[in-house]
Amino acid sequence: MIVALFWVLAVLAAASGFLVFRLASMARVTIALLVSFLAAGGLVILLGLAYLGVVVILMMVIEMIIMAVFMIAYMMQPAGLGSMAMSMSHNQRSAAAISAAAFVLLGAGALLAPWPHRAGPAPGNPTFQLGKTIMGPQMLTMIILGLVLLAAMVGAVVLALNRGRYDRFGDDLKQRPPADPARGGIGR
Amino acid sequence: MTLQLFLLLAAALFAIGLYGALSQQAIVMIMMGLELILNGVIIAAAAFWHYLAPGMASGQVIVVVVVVAMAVEMAVGFAVTTAIYRARDVSMTDEAAGLRR
Numbered sequence: 466m467i468v469a470l471f472w473v474l475a476v477l478a479a480a481s482g483f484l485v486f487r488l489a490s491m492a493r494v495t496i497a498l499l500v501s502f503l504a505a506g507g508l509v510i511l512l513g514l515a516y517l518g519v520v521v522i523l524m525m526v527i528e529m530i531i532m533a534v535f536m537i538a539y540m541m542q543p544a545g546l547g548s549m550a551m552s553m554s555h556n557q558r559s560a561a562a563i564s565a566a567a568f569v570l571l572g573a574g575a576l577l578a579p580w581p582h583r584a585g586p587a588p589g590n591p592t593f594q595l596g597k598t599i600m601g602p603q604m605l606t607m608i609i610l611g612l613v614l615l616a617a618m619v620g621a622v623v624l625a626l627n628r629g630r631y632d633r634f635g636d637d638l639k640q641r642p643p644a645d646p647a648r649g650g651i652g653r
Numbered sequence: 654m655t656l657q658l659f660l661l662l663a664a665a666l667f668a669i670g671l672y673g674a675l676s677q678q679a680i681v682m683i684m685m686g687l688e689l690i691l692n693g694v695i696i697a698a699a700a701f702w703h704y705l706a707p708g709m710a711s712g713q714v715i716v717v718v719v720v721v722a723m724a725v726e727m728a729v730g731f732a733v734t735t736a737i738y739r740a741r742d743v744s745m746t747d748e749a750a751g752l753r754r
């Protein structure tokens with residue numbers, strides 16, 4: 466039963482991942498990527514990591530919804546209401562060759578490497594094990610992850626803003642505000 | 654179900670993502686390729702934890718790190734897309750040659 470489930474999820478993950486770059490409609494592309502992630506989350510649950518698998522699934526559902534919004538905003542054929550007007554790819558042949566070579570290399574490594582035997586018994590509760598580790602020996606990792614996320618949030622807002630409040634006055638705040646066609650802003 | 658099967662699936666997802674990241678022109682599609690690459694890494698890390706060292710949580714921590722990397726990639730990637738689209742009206746990589754020397 467579990468083996469059958471593994472094969473179904475594995476084929477689903479790889480096939481829908483492949484479809485991401487084959488389908489013409491952007492909406493379908495997003496759904497295909499979501500299916501691939503859901504199958505991957507299922508495989509993580511199958512490996513005994515129920516908590517992380519559910520985290521992956523929940524995060525990917527939200528992420529694909531956001532991605533769909535950006536697809537509609539930036540792509541030419543958002544809903545795929547017709548055939549793609551133009552090809553949106555380049556270097557197809559060399560990209561295929563490079564990725565095939567990468568697959569062969571990684572696959573050979575996976576099959577030929579002398580993997581060690583399983584060390585230690587499986588914990589009774591993997592979620593408890595993870596929680597204890599990130600609140601103990603891996604605390605530094607979590608602190609750094611928190612800082613990275615904070616930097617990403619600040620960076621994303623700075624990049625996406627049309628014009629920040631400091632742009633008007635310069636870095637040393639000495640520059641006079643420019644003639645602004647739209648009134649408002651800081652104290653004006 | 655063996656470690657090798659999981660690693661082969663991870664390698665397949667990595668290769669598909671690499672193909673997408675190299676061959677697509679739209680910035681959003683390149684980000685989808687990067688997400689698929691990270692998807693493969695998640696499966697490989699979970700399989701390593703389960704088959705090699707379930708006694709330690711290091712494999713699980715790698716999964717957490719990769720999930721965070723995915724979130725950061727999405728947020729900053731879309732912010733860069735927004736910035737370059739606003740500045741140059743560009744949503745394809747081949748049009749964004751302004752930084753090329």
